[in-house]
Amino acid sequence: MDPTLLTLGALALAGAAATVSGCAEDLESDVGSQSNPNSQVQLGPQMGNIHRYFNKAISGEPVSYGLYVAVAGAVAWALMNAGYNPILGLIVGSGVGAITHGAYSLSAYLGRIVGQSKNFNQPVYMDVISTHMGPMMGHGFIAIFTMLLAAYLATLALGNPFPLPLVALIFGITVGAIGSSTGDVHYGAEREYQKYAFGGGIPVANQGDIDIKAETGIRNGLDSSYFCSRLGGPLTGLCFGLIIFLDGWRTVTGNIIGDIMGADLVIKALLAIILGVLIVIATAIVNRKVEVYARNKYGPYK
Amino acid sequence: MSHGGGGHAAELFPETQVLGIGLVLALIGMYIANFLPEYAMLIGGALTVPACVAGANTTRKVAAYGLGTGVPSIGMVSLGMGTISALAAVYLPVALGIDSMATPIIAVIVSLLIGAIVGKLTQNPVGMKVPIIVSSMIKLSLMGALSILGFCTAFAGGFSAKVFIPGAIETGMIGLAFIAAGIAILHPFNACLGPNESHRRTMYLAIACGLLAWLVFAISKLDAISVVISAVLWVATYAMFVKMSLNDASDVLYTPELPKKEE
Amino acid sequence: MDISSIILPLVEITLAGAIINASVHFVPVGGAPAAMATSTGVGTGTTQLAAGAGFTGLLAAAGMAAQPGIIASNPLHALLIMLSGAVGAMIMLGLTMLIGQLIYVYGVGIVPAADKCDIDPITKDPQSAFITPGTTGHGIPTVCFVSGLIGAALGGIGGGMAYVGLLGLGFTIPAIAGVLAVGFFFMNAVLASYNIGGTIEGFHDPKFKKMPNGVIASTVSSLVAALILVGMSMGL
Numbered sequence: 001m002d003p004t005l006l007t008l009g010a011l012a013l014a015g016a017a018a019t020v021s022g023c024a025e026d027l028e029s030d031v032g033s034q035s036n037p038n039s040q041v042q043l044g045p046q047m048g049n050i051h052r053y054f055n056k057a058i059s060g061e062p063v064s065y066g067l068y069v070a071v072a073g074a075v076a077w078a079l080m081n082a083g084y085n086p087i088l089g090l091i092v093g094s095g096v097g098a099i100t101h102g103a104y105s106l107s108a109y110l111g112r113i114v115g116q117s118k119n120f121n122q123p124v125y126m127d128v129i130s131t132h133m134g135p136m137m138g139h140g141f142i143a144i145f146t147m148l149l150a151a152y153l154a155t156l157a158l159g160n161p162f163p164l165p166l167v168a169l170i171f172g173i174t175v176g177a178i179g180s181s182t183g184d185v186h187y188g189a190e191r192e193y194q195k196y197a198f199g200g201g202i203p204v205a206n207q208g209d210i211d212i213k214a215e216t217g218i219r220n221g222l223d224s225s226y227f228c229s230r231l232g233g234p235l236t237g238l239c240f241g242l243i244i245f246l247d248g249w250r251t252v253t254g255n256i257i258g259d260i261m262g263a264d265l266v267i268k269a270l271l272a273i274i275l276g277v278l279i280v281i282a283t284a285i286v287n288r289k290v291e292v293y294a295r296n297k298y299g300p301y302k
Numbered sequence: 303m304s305h306g307g308g309g310h311a312a313e314l315f316p317e318t319q320v321l322g323i324g325l326v327l328a329l330i331g332m333y334i335a336n337f338l339p340e341y342a343m344l345i346g347g348a349l350t351v352p353a354c355v356a357g358a359n360t361t362r363k364v365a366a367y368g369l370g371t372g373v374p375s376i377g378m379v380s381l382g383m384g385t386i387s388a389l390a391a392v393y394l395p396v397a398l399g400i401d402s403m404a405t406p407i408i409a410v411i412v413s414l415l416i417g418a419i420v421g422k423l424t425q426n427p428v429g430m431k432v433p434i435i436v437s438s439m440i441k442l443s444l445m446g447a448l449s450i451l452g453f454c455t456a457f458a459g460g461f462s463a464k465v466f467i468p469g470a471i472e473t474g475m476i477g478l479a480f481i482a483a484g485i486a487i488l489h490p491f492n493a494c495l496g497p498n499e500s501h502r503r504t505m506y507l508a509i510a511c512g513l514l515a516w517l518v519f520a521i522s523k524l525d526a527i528s529v530v531i532s533a534v535l536w537v538a539t540y541a542m543f544v545k546m547s548l549n550d551a552s553d554v555l556y557t558p559e560l561p562k563k564e565e
Numbered sequence: 566m567d568i569s570s571i572i573l574p575l576v577e578i579t580l581a582g583a584i585i586n587a588s589v590h591f592v593p594v595g596g597a598p599a600a601m602a603t604s605t606g607v608g609t610g611t612t613q614l615a616a617g618a619g620f621t622g623l624l625a626a627a628g629m630a631a632q633p634g635i636i637a638s639n640p641l642h643a644l645l646i647m648l649s650g651a652v653g654a655m656i657m658l659g660l661t662m663l664i665g666q667l668i669y670v671y672g673v674g675i676v677p678a679a680d681k682c683d684i685d686p687i688t689k690d691p692q693s694a695f696i697t698p699g700t701t702g703h704g705i706p707t708v709c710f711v712s713g714l715i716g717a718a719l720g721g722i723g724g725g726m727a728y729v730g731l732l733g734l735g736f737t738i739p740a741i742a743g744v745l746a747v748g749f750f751f752m753n754a755v756l757a758s759y760n761i762g763g764t765i766e767g768f769h770d771p772k773f774k775k776m777p778n779g780v781i782a783s784t785v786s787s788l789v790a791a792l793i794l795v796g797m798s799m800g801l
């Protein structure tokens with residue numbers, strides 16, 4: 001088969017896998033309240049809000065996802081090296097990564113809750129642990145597996161020179177960085193503070209005054225994940241999928257245009273770089289459009 | 303990532319002792335792994351765990367001052383310095399024409415040097431206001447280097463360049479050592495901090511995290527005996543941590559109810 | 566190995582450390598407060614975002630370096646590797662900031678506004694009236710976006726330059742150069758984040774003036790690391 005077509009196929013698959021991964025990663029971090037919005041869950045009891053959120057302060061998402069995906073990548077690599085089927089390797093590896101995730105999640109919940117339990121009267125909820133661990137590890141497994149699949153495709157078909165565990169580590173760090181920069185905003189600025197009117201940031205004085213009531217009953221992380229799956233999660237997935245796809249697309253397209261022109265390697269590389277710069281300019285323009293839209297639509301605060 | 307409650311409880315285990323134990327055991331582990339490659343993962347892996355625990359203990363001490371960017375950053379810088387030191391220790395003996403037996407010692411020297419320089423730089427010109435930052439950076443750099451070199455030696459079955467480079471670097475396993483040891487060093491205090499933190503609980507979690515890192519390496523090496531032993535030890539320590547946490551909690555509830563506010 | 570083949574990588578690696586440190590100061594990060602729309606910038610930690618962008622750039626640079634026919638010692642090819650890293654990092658950060666912005670505007674309903682300047686120096690839009698009372702700005706206004714793109718480009722160039730320097734020293738196995746570059750990147754990015762100490766909006770932020778301190782720190786530590794790397798390369 002034509003190698004360019006094969007590369008394009010692998011690229012499309014990697015982009016699709018990355019999209020699913022980003023979405024699952026963000027929803028998982030909403031169930032567990034990981035990363036930056038976690039600081040509000042941590043402050044809650046000090047502000048008198050005894051809550052039933054999961055408090056998953058493992059570390060920032062980039063570092064923790066770097067770990068899970070690297071674990072999965074190392075185990076998958078070991079199994080493939082021992083002659084097992086690559087798909088089996090990827091699945092078993094992701095399973096080990098998910099167990100690692102579960103172990104760190106539980107210790108983070110217990111550690112943080114007990115670390116301020118006596119002073120602020122925050123109890124440990126065993127039912128929160130039993131209901132949240134499954135969805136977290138499940139979402140985590142999807143995120144890890146798809147991420148690992150993208151990493152595997154990168155080493156197999158997209159010309160990445162690094163070994164699988166190292167690519168897995170780097171991809172894990174990247175998906176975590178994106179998940180915590182984009183999707184977390186929807187959870188932190190909106191979901192945790194729904195009792196405040198839509199259309200404003202959270203003043204410093206109100207920090208820690210998180211919502212503890214849900215649509216019905218007392219709120220927990222599963223409700224938040226449901227809420228964020230309508231905007232924050234899908235957009236995070238789109239963001240990561242686009243990054244993986246567009247970054248590979250510019251190289252492939254540069255090569256195709258270069259072939260048509262009969263150009264050499266340097267010209268092809270330059271074309272890829274120029275295409276990349278065009279993509280970047282496009283993001284800046286769209287960003288400006290969105291900014292102007294918001295300024296006109298919402299207006300200044302009075 | 304704000305610090306939330308911040309602070310930590312009284313120190314139960316002196317830092318220097320923990321560091322000394324971590325250093326000595328990790329060194330012994332590396333030499334055993336080098337001379338008995340068939341037991342490398344079992345003994346070398348097990349003896350690297352104390353180095354992670356010592357690193358976590360130092361993290362607890364320095365991070366309680368509040369770093370301004372959260373606990374994880376210091377774990378990452380320690381492993382960044384550790385990676386360079388560990389790799390320097392593998393390559394330098396070849397360059398200097400000395401025996402590869404010196405590798406662990408070189409790792410210690412280089413990591414102390416890098417830690418001291420980076421520590422000084424964070425004070426001046428960067429201007430961090432943490433009084434123990436220099437000594438802590440030195441200790442963290444050392445423990446980062448030992449954990450990376452220890453786990454990689456255990457995986458490759460030796461630390462001479464001929465064994466280490468194809469076994470641990472070209473396979474990418476050093477990336478796993480970087481992040482697994484890094485989390486084992488930064489997670490215990492990051493998870494347990496708060497006004498009701500207890501040193502004993504944090505240390506139990508540190509041991510559990512170190513054992514988990516060993517378990518992951520054992521699985522990656524497909525070494526059944528190490529997997530079983532590390533898994534049993536990990537489950538035992540982890541269960542102890544869970545039990546202690548539940549004992550120390552103000553209340554353990556099984557149903558969705560909020561405690562009544564005391565008026 | 567002659568002396569000139571050592572000096573060039575030594576300079577490249579030292580300079581790369583300084584550039585990486587400088588790059589982090591351009592990236593608008595609001596840390597945890599930004600995730601609550603309490604301060605301007607991307608809602609995550611400094612090191613983390615810089616690492617995410619830098620590593621995407623590193624992958625792009627390594628992918629370029631691994632193409633058959635590309636020789637890192639050729640200055641033109643080395644430039645292509647660095648530019649490739651820069652573009653990779655810019656795509657990553659540009660899309661991350663854009664999608665973050667969409668969530669700020671459509672999910673939270675706020676107007677992007679910078680706190681550290683009254684008038685956006687690029688678009689000339691007034692800012693202070695659009696800031697929610699009690700917060701220090703929110704979202705990613707154009708000035709921050711542009712500053713972030715500059716930072717990403719520098720981070721990618723720095724990562725690519727370190728990678729080229731490592732290849733120049735003879736660390737030709739990609740895995741070794743990659744691991745060293747990752748460790749090296751983290752060391753410098755954390756030094757920069759300690760220098761920033763929390764949040765920064767971009768090049769218009771008063772904190773940006775502290776950058777020389779961070780750059781000096783990274784130059785010194787990178788020089789030490791580069792000297793050690795040169796020593797290591799003697800054994801290759």
